[in-house]
Each structure stands twice: as C-alpha cells, then as structure tokens.
Amino acid sequence: MLLDAEAPATLGAVVEAVTRLSTLSEARILELVSAGKIGELFPFKPAAGQPVTQDTVAEEDLLEACATPLTPVQREALVNASLPSASTRRRRSSAKK
Amino acid sequence: MESTPPRRFVRFAPSKFDKERLVDIRVTDMTAADAGWWDVRLAPKLARIDGRADRHWSWSVLLPVCHLVQRAKRRFCRPLVIWARADDRRYLRVGMSILIENYPYLDAQRPGGSHFAWFLCAADAHVLREDFAMSHPPALGRVLLDDAIVLSQNAGCGGRVGLHAARAGRDALLSVYRRCGLLALPKTAELPRGVSRPNDGRFFYADERVAETLAAALDASR
Numbered sequence: 006m007l008l009d010a011e012a013p014a015t016l017g018a019v020v021e022a023v024t025r026l027s028t029l030s031e032a033r034i035l036e037l038v039s040a041g042k043i044g045e046l047f048p049f050k051p052a053a054g055q056p057v058t059q060d061t062v063a064e065e066d067l068l069e070a071c072a073t074p075l076t077p078v079q080r081e082a083l084v085n086a087s088l089p090s091a092s093t094r095r096r097r098s099s100a101k102k
Numbered sequence: 103m104e105s106t107p108p109r110r111f112v113r114f115a116p117s118k119f120d121k122e123r124l125v126d127i128r129v130t131d132m133t134a135a136d137a138g139w140w141d142v143r144l145a146p147k148l149a150r151i152d153g154r155a156d157r158h159w160s161w162s163v164l165l166p167v168c169h170l171v172q173r174a175k176r177r178f179c180r181p182l183v184i185w186a187r188a189d190d191r192r193y194l195r196v197g198m199s200i201l202i203e204n205y206p207y208l209d210a211q212r213p214g215g216s217h218f219a220w221f222l223c224a225a226d227a228h229v230l231r232e233d234f235a236m237s238h239p240p241a242l243g244r245v246l247l248d249d250a251i252v253l254s255q256n257a258g259c260g261g262r263v264g265l266h267a268a269r270a271g272r273d274a275l276l277s278v279y280r281r282c283g284l285l286a287l288p289k290t291a292e293l294p295r296g297v298s299r300p301n302d303g304r305f306f307y308a309d310e311r312v313a314e315t316l317a318a319a320l321d322a323s324r
Contacts, residue, residue, distance in 0.1 A: 019170070026167065027174040030299040031202065031220050032170070032266035039270035040222075041158035043167070051162040060136050060234060061192035062185075070131045070182060072111050073204070073256045077142075077144045080178055086133040087165045089183070 022047045055089060103201055108256040112248055114323040115186075115240035118227040124323070125186050129249060130191060132181035132200075140198060147229045148296040155271035156223040160302035161198060164221060178203045179220075181287045187238040197224045197242045201250050203257060204295040208264035208287050208307040213294060216262035216307070217254040222246045243282050248320050251313045261313025267304040279306045283316050 026034060026046055037043055044050075075083065103170035130136075131294035139162045149157045165181055172179045184197030198221070205218035231237060247263070255261040263270040265284075267275045280286065308316065 007165075023167070023170045023174055023267075026171045029299055031218060032297070032299045032302075033306070033321075035220065035266055035268050038164065039155050039161055039268040040159075043160070043163060047167050048165060051160070051161065053140065055106055055138050058139050058287075060139075060143060061188055061190065061194050064128070064187075067128050067130055067185060067193055068113065070129045071130075072252045073108050074253075075180070083131055083181075084169045084173070087133075087137075087169050089134050089138070089162070093290070 006045075019049070051089060106196060109126055109252045109317060109321070110253060111243055112320050112323040115242060115245050116240050117144060117238035119231075119238060121241075123237050123238055126193075127196075127240050127245065128185045130183050130185065130196065131167060132161075132183045132313065134162065134165065136183045136195060136198070137165045140195060144225055144229070147233060148223075148226055149220075150227055151229075153270075153272055153274060154223075155268040156206070156221075156323045157252060157270065159221065159223065164200065168220065172202055173236045177205065180217075180253060183250075184224075184228075184240075184242060184245060186236065186240045188234060190235065194230070194234055194236060195225075196236075196239060197222075197246055198229060199223070199246050199249060203253070204259070205264065206296040207259075207262050207304055208294065208297070209294045209309065210294040212309075215257075215261060216264050217250045217257070219247065219250045219263060219265040222265070243278055244316070244320065246285070247308075248284055251317050254290060255313065255317065260310040261317060262307070262309060263313065264305065264307040266299075267306065268302065269302075276304065282310060284308055313318075 111129040114124040115127050117125050168179045181200045185193040186196040188194045200221040202218040204215045207214045207216040227239040230239040250263045253263045254263050284306040287305040293301050
C-alpha cells in the first residue's frame with residue numbers, strides 16, 4: 006500500500022475508501038476484516054518486497070509504550086509510523102516507560 | 103495530598119504451559135515494521151488454525167486504515183504490540199492490539215467515554231514454541247484486556263472498556279471473554295449513540311468496578 010501525497014490518484018482512492026469505511030461501525034468493520042473482505046472496501050495491498058525486521062530484539066532496543074494518553078505530537082508520530090514508508094525508521098520515541 | 107501514580111502496563115504473565123512460571127513481557131507502540139513482521143512471519147502460520155478470528159487479518163492494512171478511519175471520526179487509535187522473552191533471552195512479538203480512545207461506553211444507561219478494544223490477537227502458543235524457540239509463551243488474554251483498562255483509567259475513563267467478539271471466533275471467543283471477567287452486554291440492551299450496529303449479543307464491557315478488580319489483580323506484575 007502506498008499512501009503517497011505525490012500520487013493524487015492513489016491518495017484520492019484512499020480518501021474515498023476511508024470515507025466509506027467511516028460510515029460503518031467498528032463492529033461491522035471487525036466482521037468484514039475477519040471474513041477476509043476488507044479488500045472489497047479498502048482495495049490496497051502492502052507493497053511487495055518490504056524488508057522484514059528480525060524476529061527478536063534485545064530488551065535494551067525495546068522502547069516501552071507509556072500507559073498514559075499521548076500528546077498531540079506523539080499521536081502524530083504514531084500515525085506516521087503506521088505507514089509503510091516509515092518502516093525503516095527507528096522505533097518511535099514518543100513513549101517512555 | 104499525594105496523587106496516585108498512573109498504573110503501568112504489566113511486565114510479567116504466566117506461561118501457557120506452566121501457570122506457576124512467569125514470563126517477561128513488554129509493551130511497545132505499533133509501527134508499520136511490527137505489522138509487516140507479523141504479516142510475513144506469524145500470520146501465515148496462524149491462518150492455518152481453524153476457528154481463529156484473526157485468520158484473515160492483515161495488520162499492514164489494518165494499522166493505517168484504523169488510524170485513518172478513527173481520525174475521520176475525530177478519535178484516536180492506540181495500537182500496541184506485546185513482546186515476550188524467548189529462550190535466547192531476546193524479545194519476540196507475541197500479541198497485537200488496536201484500541202480506540204474515548205469511544206462511547208457500551209452501557210447506554212450510563213453515557214460516558216470508554217476505550218474500545220477493536221482488534222486483539224495473541225499468537226498461538228504452540229506456534230511460538232515450535233517455530234520461534236519460545237518454550238514458555240505467555241497467556242495473553244488478560245494482558246490484552248488489561249492494556250485497554252489501564253489506558254482507560256489513566257485517561258480518566260475509569261477503566262471502562264468495551265469490545266465486540268468477532269463471529270469468526272465462534273462461541274469459543276465468547277467463553278474467553280467471559281473467563282476474563284468481562285460483562286456480557288445483554289442482547290436486548292440498546293447500544294449507545296455512535297455505535298450504529300444492531301446488538302448481536304457479542305458485545306462485552308467492563309464498568310469501573312470490574313475494571314478496577316481486574317487491574318488490581320495484576321498489580322503485582324507491573
């Protein structure tokens with residue numbers, strides 16, 4: 006899936022799909038996803054060949070999530086880190102145990 | 103007067119194969135790299151297990167979609183990853199969740215905010231043992247719910263949480279949530295405004311009292 010602002014056609018389709026999904030309840034979306042039908046509403050697939058991280062990490066490399074609400078800046082970073090293009094970044098730094 | 107420090111996430115959970123043994127666990131925020139790893143390394147093995155609600159879940163798609171859909175609804179998702187210590191002392195991803203903050207509380211008689219546990223999954227213990235060298239995978243049902251309860255408490259929602267048990271999880275999933283101590287929302291109950299789906303009898307929730315009881319029971323593991 007490429008959510009690229011430089012690709013208006015892709016971005017437009019994403020906005021359209023998100024708008025459509027936003028009309029559904031969370032329980033309905035859960036059922037669609039569990040039935041393998043999310044592709045019908047959000048017709049995108051992750052780009053093939055994305056690097057996969059190693060199976061395990063050392064404890065010192067884990068940045069534990071904080072159990073309190075995030076700040077707006079931290080939230081923004083978390084949303085950005087959900088996109089494939091952010092996959093090579095270091096683990097996000099919004100959290101502290 | 104001293105204020106109570108916020109509760110932390112749990113850092114130990116009992117082994118699935120030896121309840122007397124505690125396994126180190128850690129919680130991180132979920133990124134695309136976590137979702138991609140799960141989809142490539144673990145999901146194909148889980149998809150072969152009949153009755154799992156998450157057999158068709160693609161976290162690489164779910165993660166950005168959930169963020170975007172909730173943004174459109176002016177809410178925020180908090181996706182988390184649970185890691186557990188494997189035999190080589192390093193940490194492996196064993197659980198994933200996507201929570202929604204400030205979601206309508208499912209008990210419509212008491213309007214308010216809650217946290218909604220939208221997507222929850224724990225890796226199969228046998229897969230972890232046989233394919234990922236983890237002799238003692240943690241039991242994660244209570245941990246996944248506790249993360250939602252703790253976030254709800256720390257956000258001022260009193261620990262109130264709700265969830266919908268996917269039909270793909272069949273009756274077994276209903277039993278899991280009952281065993282975890284959640285309250286089943288009666289099928290005759292009205293859903294709050296903002297939750298448009300008809301009540302199919304698969305909604306569960308925790309009120310403040312239940313949430314505190316469940317959270318307190320794990321305080322020694324934080």
